[in-house]
Amino acid sequence: xxxxxxxxxxxxxxxxxxxxxxxxxxxxxxxxxxxxxxxxxxxxxxxxxxxxxxxxxxxxxxxxxxxxxxxxxxxxxxxxxxxxxxxxxxxxxxxxxxxxxxxxxxxxxxxxxxxxxxxxxxxxxxxxxxxxxxxxxxxxxxxxxxxxxxxxxxxxxxxxxxxxxxxxxxxxxxxxxxxxxxxxxxxxxxxxxxxxxxxxxxxxxxxxxxxxxxxxxxxxxxxxxxxxxxxxxxxxxxxxxxxxxxxxxxxxxxxxxxxxxxxxxxxxxxxxxxxxxxxxxxxxxxxxxxxxxxxxxxxxxxxxxxxxxxxxxxxxxxxxxxxxxxxxxxxxxxxxxxxxxxxxxxxxxx
Amino acid sequence: xxxxxxxxxxxxxxxxxxxxxxxxxxxxxxxxxxxxxxxxxxxxxxxxxxxxxxxxxxxxxxxxxxxxxxxxxxxxxxxxxxxxxxxxxxxxxxxxxxxxxxxxxxxxxxxxxxxxxxxxxxxxxxxxxxxxxxxxxxxxxxxxxxxxxxxxxxxxxxxxxxxxxxxxxxxxxxxxxxxxxxxxxxxxxxxxxxxxxxxxxxxxxxxxxxxxxxxxxxxxxxxxxxxxxxxxxxxxxxxxxxxxxxxxxxxxxxxxxxxxxxxxxxxxxxxxxxxxxxxxxxxxxxx
Numbered sequence: 243x244x245x246x247x248x249x250x251x252x253x254x255x256x257x258x259x260x261x262x263x264x265x266x267x268x269x270x271x272x273x274x275x276x277x278x279x280x281x282x283x284x285x286x287x288x289x290x291x292x293x294x295x296x297x298x299x300x301x302x303x304x305x306x307x308x309x310x311x312x313x314x315x316x317x318x319x320x321x322x323x324x325x326x327x328x329x330x331x332x333x334x335x336x337x338x339x340x341x342x343x344x345x346x347x348x349x350x351x352x353x354x355x356x357x358x359x360x361x362x363x364x365x366x367x368x369x370x371x372x373x374x375x376x377x378x379x380x381x382x383x384x385x386x387x388x389x390x391x392x393x394x395x396x397x398x399x400x401x402x403x404x405x406x407x408x409x410x411x412x413x414x415x416x417x418x419x420x421x422x423x424x425x426x427x428x429x430x431x432x433x434x435x436x437x438x439x440x441x442x443x444x445x446x447x448x449x450x451x452x453x454x455x456x457x458x459x460x461x462x463x464x465x466x467x468x469x470x471x472x473x474x475x476x477x478x479x480x481x482x483x484x485x486x487x488x489x490x491x492x493x494x495x496x497x498x499x500x501x502x503x504x505x506x507x508x509x510x511x512x513x514x515x516x517x518x519x520x521x522x523x524x525x526x527x528x529x530x531x532x533x534x535x536x537x538x539x540x541x542x543x544x545x546x547x548x549x550x551x552x553x554x555x556x557x558x559x560x561x562x563x564x565x566x567x568x569x570x571x572x573x574x575x576x577x578x579x580x581x582x583x584x585x586x587x588x589x590x591x592x
Numbered sequence: 593x594x595x596x597x598x599x600x601x602x603x604x605x606x607x608x609x610x611x612x613x614x615x616x617x618x619x620x621x622x623x624x625x626x627x628x629x630x631x632x633x634x635x636x637x638x639x640x641x642x643x644x645x646x647x648x649x650x651x652x653x654x655x656x657x658x659x660x661x662x663x664x665x666x667x668x669x670x671x672x673x674x675x676x677x678x679x680x681x682x683x684x685x686x687x688x689x690x691x692x693x694x695x696x697x698x699x700x701x702x703x704x705x706x707x708x709x710x711x712x713x714x715x716x717x718x719x720x721x722x723x724x725x726x727x728x729x730x731x732x733x734x735x736x737x738x739x740x741x742x743x744x745x746x747x748x749x750x751x752x753x754x755x756x757x758x759x760x761x762x763x764x765x766x767x768x769x770x771x772x773x774x775x776x777x778x779x780x781x782x783x784x785x786x787x788x789x790x791x792x793x794x795x796x797x798x799x800x801x802x803x804x805x806x807x808x809x810x811x812x813x814x815x816x817x818x819x820x821x822x823x824x825x826x827x828x829x830x831x832x833x834x835x836x837x838x839x840x841x842x843x844x845x846x847x848x849x850x851x852x853x854x855x856x857x858x859x860x861x862x863x864x865x866x867x868x869x870x871x872x873x874x875x876x877x878x879x
Contacts, residue, residue, distance in 0.1 A: 306687050308628075353863055356870040357822070359683040360626035364818045365866075368859055371815060375856040502811065507695050514688055543699035550696030557688045558677055 245585045249441055249578050257576035268426055272419040273409060280415075280422045284490065286532055287425035291432045291483050292505065293512040293524035295476040298436050300510075301519035302445070303472045304452040306359075309366025310480050311505035312350065312373045313343040317481030318488035318499045319377055325395055327382060332391070333400045336424070336485040343481020344474050346373065351473045355466075367502065374500035388495025396492050421490045428486065432479050437521055440579040448472065503546070511553045517563025521577035526565045597727045598848045599841060604729060606820075606840030607737030608802065610833040611795035612813050613820035614743055615788035617832045620821065622760050622784040623679060625686050629694035631814030633789065636697055637663055637796035638805055639705055642712050652712050656797040660790045667789030672782040679781070694810065701807035712800035736798040740836070743791055744829045750787070751829075760784060812855075819862040825872025834873060838865070 272280055292310070299305040320342030324335030354365040378386040397413065405416040439445050450458035451465045459465050484505075488494050498504075508531070516527020538545045560567050569575060616630050627633075637659060644655035678685035720731040751757040759780045762770040767777040799805055799813070816839055823838050824831025839858045846857020865873070 300684065304683075306684060308691070353866055356866055360624075360687055361818070361822065363628070363687055364626065364815065367811075368815055368819065368862065371812075372856065372859045372863070375859070379852065503695070507691070510688065510691065514692075518684065543702040547696045547699040547703065550692040550694075550699065553692035554674075554689050554696070557685050557692065558674070561685060 245583055247581050247583055249581055251575055251578045251582075253574045253576060254578040265426075265430055269423070272405075272422065277415050277418060280418050282532070284418065284422045284425050286528055287422070287429045288483050288487050289509065289512060289531065290524060290528045291425070291429045292480060292509045293516075293528055294429075294432050294436055294521070295479045295483075296506075296509045297513045297518060297521075297524050298439075298472060299476045301513065301523075302436075302440065302448050302452060303469055305469060305473060306363045307354075307366040307476075308363045308502065308506050308510075309350070309354075309368075309370035310476075310509065311500045311502050312346060312366070312370035313477045313480035314484030314487070314505040315370070315377065315496065315500035316346045316373060317343045317484030318494055319380070319383060320481070321485035321489060322383055322389065322391065322494055325391060326389065331398075331400045332395065332489045333420075333424070336482055336489065339485030340478045340482045343477045343484070346481075347474050347477030350477075351470055355469065370500060370502070374496050377500070378496040384495070386496060388493065388498070390493040391489075399489075418490070421486060424486055425483075428479070428482055433521060435475075437577055437579070440521070444468065444471075445579065446581070508549070511549050513563075514553050515556050515563055517565030517567075517569075519562070520565055520569070521579070522569070522575075523563050523565045526568075527563065530564065594848070598844050600727045600729060601733065602841030602844035603837050604733035604737045604840070605844060606833070606837030607733070607740035608795070608798055608836070609816050609820050609839050610740040610836030611736065611743060611791065611798060612817035613824075613832045613836055614740070614747060614829065615791040615795070616814075616817045617821045617824075617827075617829060618747060618791065619785055619788045621827050622764050623781045624764075625675065625679065625781075626690070626818075627675075627785075627788075628687065628690040628814065629697055629810075630792070630817060631812065632694050632697040632701070632810030634792050634796050634799060634813050635805060635807060635810040636701060637789075637793045638712065638800035639701060639710075639807075641793070641797055641800055642710055645712055652714050652797060652801055655712075656793055659796075660793045663789040663793045664786040667792075668782045668786035671785035672778065675785065676778050676781055694814075698807055698810055705807060707806055707808065709804035709806045710800070711804050712797070714801040718801070732798070732802055736802065739794055739798065740833060743794060744833055747787075747791070747829055756783060816858065819858065822872055823862060823865045825875035828872075828874040831872060831874035 268283075271283070275283075292314070296307070296310055299307050299310075317339035320339040321332060321335040324330035324338045325332050330338065350366065350369045353369060354362050357365040377383075383389050396417070399417060399420065401420050402413060402416045405411070405419050406413060409416070409419065411419070439448070447458065447463040447468055450461070450463055451468055455465050484499070488499065512527035512531045513524050514527070515530055516525065517523025534545070534549065538548065556563055562570070612631070612634060616627065619625050619627055640659045640662065641652060641655045644650045644658055645652050648655075650658065674689065675686065678689050714732070717731055717735075721728050722731060722734065749757075751760060759770070759775050760783075762773065763775060763777045763780045770780075771777055816836075819839050820835035821832055822835070824833070824835030838861060842861035843854050843858040847854035849857075
């Protein structure tokens with residue numbers, strides 16, 4: 243019987259068009275949006291990127307890491323080192339952060355991949371702690387108390403003057419816009435790269451390894467290599483985001499940059515609440531997170547307690563998250579990665 | 593001479609870490625579940641004992657005895673009604689649920705008890721010491737270590753000498769076959785977590801009497817416990833004690849060289865063991 247295997251869906255095509263339109267709007271947004279909106283969107287975009295990367299690890303590769311703060315922290319510190327010790331401009335120093343994160347990810351994977359499943363999770367956490375303690379010994383960057391970017395650096399970041407000229411805004415606002423645009427590029431590239439990965443052979447191999455490593459090996463998938471690739475890729479992206487966030491904050495300390503709550507726990511809740519294992523999930527999750535943050539962040543520990551309990555409830559009663567509930571009801575996939583067998587369609591004779 | 597003293601203090605500190613780790617090891621051994629909220633539960637139990645001591649005027653040891661059945665009930669119910677639902681082939685649900693529990697519990701303690709450092713008052717025991725000729729050791733560290741050995745002896749007795757232990761081992765090996773023999777795995781798991789919470793209470797007693805604690809220190813206790821379990825080898829309780837001692841000695845040795853290196857030294861020894869003996873020093877379980 244004639245059949246084709248396809249991943250394309252109509253909702254996916256419409257979503258693709260809408261996404262392009264949204265990106266175009268996002269690019270020109272700073273021309274008329276308020277500064278606080280740009281700052282909020284910066285936060286949303288960076289959290290979204292981190293969430294997509296964690297989702298790639300845990301949802302697609304089965305690598306549940308609780309140590310992603312290691313890569314945020316080392317990326318941020320590498321950027322500070324580039325700026326303060328070697329006189330780089332912060333923007334190119336962000337790339338240095340990606341390299342540093344990959345360099346840290348290599349020994350991390352070497353150790354953590356010796357641990358199975360749940361123990362892998364705590365193993366990555368231990369390595370993040372070790373990195374934090376080592377960085378706290380780095381006296382040139384302030385040791386345990388941390389340091390700030392010098393004022394003459396933050397005043398002269400590459401591209402800020404051009405943005406001031408282009409949009410006629412003050413320097414601080416221009417810095418926010420620069421950071422926002424970089425965050426937008428990172429988010430779009432991350433989602434695009436993950437989407438492309440999930441739709442090609444590598445993505446199929448990844449899903450096979452996650453679902454049954456032995457079976458995947460038996461059909462010729464190099465399970466070890468693919469886990470390494472994904473882990474290094476996620477570390478690279480996480481390091482870039484870490485550097486960007488701390489370029490914006492302009493001050494750093496080991497306890498903040500390697501904080502498990504900010505850089506891993508919140509990210510996990512975003513992914514779990516939105517829906518693990520899909521590209522749509524973290525997008526939904528980050529929107530929910532933003533709403534909760536806007537209304538309840540002032541409640542401090544109550545807020546985190548509620549997030550923890552919501553995370554538990556979602557995992558128990560709707561393990562595929564909010565997006566999973568929606569997709570199961572409607573069958574809509576905005577970023578279709580499933581291979582669907584369509585039987586009975588006309589197919590060209592070879 | 594100073595090194596012998598450091599070594600002895602390290603071994604005794606290892607007793608505390610073994611107490612942290614024994615509950616984790618027990619739960620993992622029976623149901624392959626890693627409880628990421630383990631450290632926060634130790635801190636929670638310490639606050640429970642503190643309440644009993646300060647508000648009801650109990651002696652800390654009596655307070656721990658009172659707290660034990662309460663913690664057992666908590667562990668039993670948690671496992672029976674929440675964690676059992678998460679067990680299965682997929683490792684994500686138990687990890688994420690216990691992680692959520694860790695964050696929720698930590699912040700609940702923060703809300704209830706503030707971020708202030710507390711200590712369980714133990715009276716003259718706090719500073720009492722005994723001269724052993726070569727070294728002088730505190731009564732409290734000695735008691736901790738003795739309790740750790742006692743807990744491990746008791747757990748081994750339960751595992752290998754009682755019907756409950758037989759059910760633990762049978763369910764651990766093969767829950768389906770065990771259930772054919774009239775064992776309900778769900779109940780066995782609930783008993784195991786309840787028992788682990790009794791051990792957690794003992795760990796909390798010494799944690800709270802020996803040093804200051806606050807709601808934020810749970811995750812670090814989880815990490816020490818985890819390192820002790822991995823160094824010792826999965827499934828071996830005596831291995832867990834050895835792992836605790838190795839972490840304790842590494843930390844005191846590190847601190848003797850430079851106080852900033854205390855925690856780091858423990859982690860580094862863990863990574864070295866992971867490098868040369870990935871399955872730990874005394875592995876039993878095959879996973």
